[in-house]
Amino acid sequence: MTRFLASRLLQAVLVLLLMSVLVTVLIALMPGDPVDLMLAGNPKATAADAARLKALYGLDRPLWERYVNWLGAALTGDFGYSRLFAQPVPAVLLPRLGNTLLLLGASFMLAVAIALPLGVLAARKPYSLLDDAVNLFCFAGISVPPFWLALLLILLFAVTLGWLPASGMGPVGEEGWLARLPHFVLPVATLTLASVGGYTRYVRSAMLVELRQDYVRTARAKGLGEGQVVWRHTLRNALIPIVTIVALEFGTLFSGALVTETMFAWPGMGKLIYDSIMGNDLNVALVALLLATATTLAGNLLADVAYAALDPRITFKDVRS
Amino acid sequence: MGAIAAMRSRFLRRFTRHRLATVSAVVLALLALAALAAPLIESAMGVDQTAVSLLDRYGPPSFEHPLGTDELGRDVLVRLLYGGRVSLFVGLAAALASAVIGTAIGLLAGYFGGRVDDALMRLTDVLIALPLLPLLIVLSAIDPTRLGVPEDWVSGEDASLGRIVVLVALFGWTTVARLVRGATLSARRRDYVRAAVALGAGSRRIMLAHILPNVAAPAVVAVTLTVGNVILLESVLSFLGLGIQPPLPSWGNMLTNAQELVSTAPMLAVWPGLLIFVTVIAVNLLGDGLQDALDPRSGGSR
Numbered sequence: 003m004t005r006f007l008a009s010r011l012l013q014a015v016l017v018l019l020l021m022s023v024l025v026t027v028l029i030a031l032m033p034g035d036p037v038d039l040m041l042a043g044n045p046k047a048t049a050a051d052a053a054r055l056k057a058l059y060g061l062d063r064p065l066w067e068r069y070v071n072w073l074g075a076a077l078t079g080d081f082g083y084s085r086l087f088a089q090p091v092p093a094v095l096l097p098r099l100g101n102t103l104l105l106l107g108a109s110f111m112l113a114v115a116i117a118l119p120l121g122v123l124a125a126r127k128p129y130s131l132l133d134d135a136v137n138l139f140c141f142a143g144i145s146v147p148p149f150w151l152a153l154l155l156i157l158l159f160a161v162t163l164g165w166l167p168a169s170g171m172g173p174v175g176e177e178g179w180l181a182r183l184p185h186f187v188l189p190v191a192t193l194t195l196a197s198v199g200g201y202t203r204y205v206r207s208a209m210l211v212e213l214r215q216d217y218v219r220t221a222r223a224k225g226l227g228e229g230q231v232v233w234r235h236t237l238r239n240a241l242i243p244i245v246t247i248v249a250l251e252f253g254t255l256f257s258g259a260l261v262t263e264t265m266f267a268w269p270g271m272g273k274l275i276y277d278s279i280m281g282n283d284l285n286v287a288l289v290a291l292l293l294a295t296a297t298t299l300a301g302n303l304l305a306d307v308a309y310a311a312l313d314p315r316i317t318f319k320d321v322r323s
Numbered sequence: 324m325g326a327i328a329a330m331r332s333r334f335l336r337r338f339t340r341h342r343l344a345t346v347s348a349v350v351l352a353l354l355a356l357a358a359l360a361a362p363l364i365e366s367a368m369g370v371d372q373t374a375v376s377l378l379d380r381y382g383p384p385s386f387e388h389p390l391g392t393d394e395l396g397r398d399v400l401v402r403l404l405y406g407g408r409v410s411l412f413v414g415l416a417a418a419l420a421s422a423v424i425g426t427a428i429g430l431l432a433g434y435f436g437g438r439v440d441d442a443l444m445r446l447t448d449v450l451i452a453l454p455l456l457p458l459l460i461v462l463s464a465i466d467p468t469r470l471g472v473p474e475d476w477v478s479g480e481d482a483s484l485g486r487i488v489v490l491v492a493l494f495g496w497t498t499v500a501r502l503v504r505g506a507t508l509s510a511r512r513r514d515y516v517r518a519a520v521a522l523g524a525g526s527r528r529i530m531l532a533h534i535l536p537n538v539a540a541p542a543v544v545a546v547t548l549t550v551g552n553v554i555l556l557e558s559v560l561s562f563l564g565l566g567i568q569p570p571l572p573s574w575g576n577m578l579t580n581a582q583e584l585v586s587t588a589p590m591l592a593v594w595p596g597l598l599i600f601v602t603v604i605a606v607n608l609l610g611d612g613l614q615d616a617l618d619p620r621s622g623g624s625r
Contacts, residue, residue: 028465031466033464142600142604145555149578161589260456260460280464
């Protein structure tokens, strides 16, 4: 297992390095020079000032040199300074990472809590009316554009009914999580609704496959109640593919969070990625994107490890390393 | 009946058993027709979709403007139809491009196996591991002229169309590739391939004439499902202002300002998104029905 982990970690590092080069190159290709952008609103700035600032920030050096400098500094833990927020990068990143994890964690748990029973129920009575309804619900969930869903929720709950706030993390000036709770509802609801359809489908397929197995027939023949058969025995086995696929979906959560955070002005990683790219803030964008990649890679690794660990028939050698 | 005709009628019978899939096919056909007919409808109604008229902003539905007017006084219905053209075109074009790339890669990986397969699959894995939306955002924001792309390729409305097709296809091929590879792997072991090898057929001929027709079914299903994802991707990018640029309408960019307008003109926020939703769900249901009709063992919803 250590060999497997080691080789996967090595691959992850390579992918991250590749990603850092890619992002550096791409951001350098974006229109607009960062110093020019910075000085744009300042009528007293002269060309000499611009040249001086560029030399100060090292923007007049060739791209590969800038990258190598960044890499050297990053390996010692110095991730640079954010032009947009006027703070060192970790100070910008970490609180926002926390906010995003809060959002993702809550919606993930809620989605799984809904998907498991729903999928199991649908699998128990395939092709019934309930199953058809669940299926349609799932298809709707994976087909709905998340930003439109957010708009509809805002329209219904914030504008028409006025029950819930439409943006931000909490009321200005007030502390305490109770006051912040209403701000949670709409973003979490959006993310949950967008992902629950996919998860339910996986649960249903996995359960359908398991329910066809011989051991289920044996258990029923032994006289076990249907509840016991389904929930105690079948679900456990079905969890293996479910966990695997859900861990894989982990990576895509970040993309979903990006749109939701931007729409609800939730100060998290997704919005940070968007703002820093649009604002040409290389330091922040680079680290944020690397974090997003690392999360996806971690999710994939977790899926493979879980797959091998949960299913005694599978060893690590079988898992593609 | 000949064998092919029998297969076709069997396929049709299985397909029409799926009411939802059949309904989806009809809905999609109607949407496509309406979108194609956009210029005709535009002149029949006597409006011009590009005509900005600030005096007529946010007009309610009327005889002249069945769905009202938007924030610049343009007719909503006609814009929706034109937007449909763009969104459907991008969806199909990007899905086809993904199909071509994905099928090629899947065939090569599955047929040759070994190092080729390893390398190609690693490439696929790396692409899947990257965070899709953030990367697409960065990619859409770059300025291609800095790469040496000639200026006139980059400016203009059609450029944003071409660009988004290329971008989405860059990442969309992975699902098709994986599916085609799996199908190729199992097709490779079949007797007809062995016979072709024994007869001295070259690799290219085997892949194109023998394996490809047999992996066509899963490939088609994969492509149909890709269309839905592509349409969603295009709509998100256009919504963020990075995809199709206004004034060229797309369902996504018609929603860009919708958040600010949600109190003044809520219906403007509803229509484009509703159309995206209906299209994507229809495509997904269609794909599901196709999957089951082509191969009932494959484990679709039914």
